[in-house]
Amino acid sequence: MEKEQKLPAVFNELAETLRDISRTSNHLNEKLKSASTIVATDHPLIRADGRHDDAKGIQQLLNLADRKKGLHIVFPPGLYTLRRPLRLKPNTFFEADDNSIFRKKHHGPMLLNLRRWDRMRAYCGNGNLIIRGGTWDANFPAYRGGTSFVLAHAENVIIEQLQLVEHGGGHAIELNAMRNIEVRHCDFLGYDDRNGERAYSEAIQLDLAKARRVFPWGGSVFDQTTCQDIWIHRNNFGPSEMKGSWGRAVGSHSATADRWHERIFISDNVMSETLQWAIRAYSWRDVVLCNNRMESCGGGIAIHPNNVDGRNDTDSRNRPTGRSNPIRNFLIMQNSISGGGNYASAIRLKGDEHSPISGACLRGNHVESYPGRGVLVTGTINSLIDKETTLSR
Template sequence: MGRFNLLKVFKIGKNAEFEDNLSQNARSTENALNQLDIEIKEHKASDKAHEAASIIHRGKSVAHWLNSYWSRLVNLIVNHDGNDIKEVVDGRVSLDATIHPTLNDRLEYDFDQVYKRFDFLPDINVILLGADPTGKKDSAPSIQAALDRAKGGKSVRVYIPPGTYKLGAPLINWGNTLVSARGATLLNYYGRYMMTNGDGSTEYYAYNGNGNIVIEGGLWDCRGTKISMRSNCFSFGHASNILIKEATFKDVQSYHAVEFNACRHFKIVDSKFIGFVDPDGTRYFSEAVQIDLAQRKEVFGAFGAYDFTVCKDGLIDNCYFGASGTAGTQAWTRGVGSHSSTIDYWHENITVRNCTFDDIDGWAVRGYNWLNTTITENTLRNCRFGITVSAIDPTNPAHTKNDKFEQLSKSQKFYHVVISNNTILKTRANEGIYVRGIGEDGFVRNVNIVGNIIDGVDGPNQAAIRLDSVRNGVVVANQLSNTSGDGVRMNDCVGVNVGDNQISFIGRDGIAAFGESTLLVINGNNIRRPGRYGIEQSGVLIASITGNLVTGAGYNKHGEYEAIRIANGARDILLAGNTCRSLSSLTNLARAGIYITNSVKRVVRYGNVCRGDWTIGGIVDNAPDTITDAKDVA
């Protein structure tokens, strides 16, 4: 609405002039009010005006904050607020010592500070320095000239306009640099790297290398079918504060699209990783995004020092991983992960969320020797394997040395894993979710697997969810179906609650526990048509199995399996309030609703309902000392 002026001093000499003054004021007021009414109605009728994306708060849209808060809400660890976990508390402290409520708040804050360093700097247009946007001549020297202006600690904004740029040499990013390459295609004609943050002439320690780097946009084409050298697209080491956003990485040969080695406070958002080339079939373990430590030159060849600095406080958010469609390429063999380790060192505070993985030829996410891990809200479609978080493999001699390179031949413990609200649609050869602790040396403490959907797990006898050597775990509110193996499988687990899951059309057992598993709570699960047992407890010591519904068990083979089976020397088992039903529509019937072998002792069993047709009977209890009333037992 435009400004309008009312008359404040009236001519009173003649009534006609005074009336004319009043009329002018009335017309001005009326016109202004009418215009205001029009603008208010237009605002009310506008969908865009009321979208969260159109409202700015603290420099970002309200939509950004709503999405951020929602993602963090669904990631909450039950019964933990962070105050009792030292690593998590440390991760919430920003570079200027401000303490934030969560790690995500801290990363948002730190990257806002990085952006402010660039706000008032002029752009350096690489074309003005001689870069060729037609791709006919080498533009690496011109782009490097722009990057070199950051030497000596200066800050620089490098603008690469839309076009195609040939890179005949790696770009060295000296830090304190924002590179804007939206709409630009950069072609790898060199080989080993497209960009790194050191030239090898200087060694950096801890996180004191060239940091404060922002990369915006760009199609970074490694041309993996055209070059003869194994390559990384980006290799960053010994740095803090690296943000990559809205970039595409294409057709990398053998190594990685982005490697973070000895980095902290790093983030990749809204980016794509498409196309991988494995010329000799030996790089089945290559990740699109690798998280690694400064162990030795063979692990990170760009530069040292090799001081065993790990990665901390990383976020991969809203990214896509899949195939490029280029002839001679495939989808990535892994999406995000690690594949090296050193005893007594861990990567910490790594989050992978809101990402999509299509046709990955290995694990979509492999957290290897990670502390404080969150993998949430991701979608996996037709990947060979699903999501895993694993302890160090003690059978791999390259992974079990200390920082003196002495061979210890053992694993090590790790803690705090959240895998939540992921949708996993068909894994071709392995588990949907696998949390892999390894014995007493490498057990996993505090595991939360909550709200995941897993539909379709192929391969021989593969589980939807598998836990090995977990200490304190929650497997709750998952929907699991169409697996070749078990719904939930536990090996050597202690203190795990499995509850309120919907498990259907499972190739083997709905819920199974083996080995030295103890202190289990299995409650409120709805298990439909498991191929073998609905619930199997083999050798378990102390378990409460209550309130579960099992229907149509044992359909793989007539008269061979039971809805609930307790066997192999299990001890101190409570069975109460379970409902087991056969289905008359199935040709193959289970032997019994509940079957307890004679090697089992100290069973308390009451209030179970096992109606229907069974080949032996509803309840078959061979234990010598079962108590079958609801009285207290001491």
């Protein structure tokens, strides 16, 4: 009981981390609001007419951030055609009108914060970014390339008030070795799993700088840097008019045995019709999952240590360990899970005797009209599995 009573103190510390993320975001907003402002369509190569390639002109504007302490680029309504990826520089505020559309017409990402020949380490890459507004159309299957936003080895980024639509494979956003990130008030709509080949893909993936096979875009030193201080809130994940929903809304599917994604907050989101889990916390620790609504998803919330499979159980020096990471401190509170359940449980905590889950706290969750298992818990210690979790068939 003594250890159980210490759990609230851990989550109080996490609440302070959340306040720190919010304060940093507010500071970044104020800083970039005062940056030099450019209207994109004043550039002669940016026409936003749906026919002309606008990417070259947009990139020329983005490159100006290297010469300024901050750059605010405003995109008026229009259809912006992207025939090449855009590369973000630090201290950039990319603000698009709600009636602007960025349509991909190439086989690669739409936005990256690094170049193929860069050698980014830790969190020292191109950060201090705001990406706000517009509809970003991945345009699958006309164009492939999977992932739309590729952000790696940086800190202090806000992604807000935009739509990422019509994907096939990959992710809407790859956060790889990122710190102090907010994704808020966005829509992630429409995904094709390529006939089951990519049924596990997340709309937002948290990944680490592990190896080229999991980060094929170049520019990264594979120093095993993980994600820290991530807040994903008030977003909508689901199908579009033309495609189904994502494999998973938020999660990870690669790991290293002695590394964890830490201080992850996922709150107040709506997640609909995912093929697999709505949220999969894979080799994460110090996590708050609160007040999310999951409707007709294949599974609800999964808390998993890394797999023992010869890849995910190697350590940061690529030595096999043959065991999972111990993971700890999960507050899963007031989430609503209804319908679906054709893939897995509504809530699944999967520890084992060698790598238990410690410090898990489930409180006030509600599972309704769920044909599969409601809450399935194995291998936990010093945890509070609250009887307030309600189940109705």
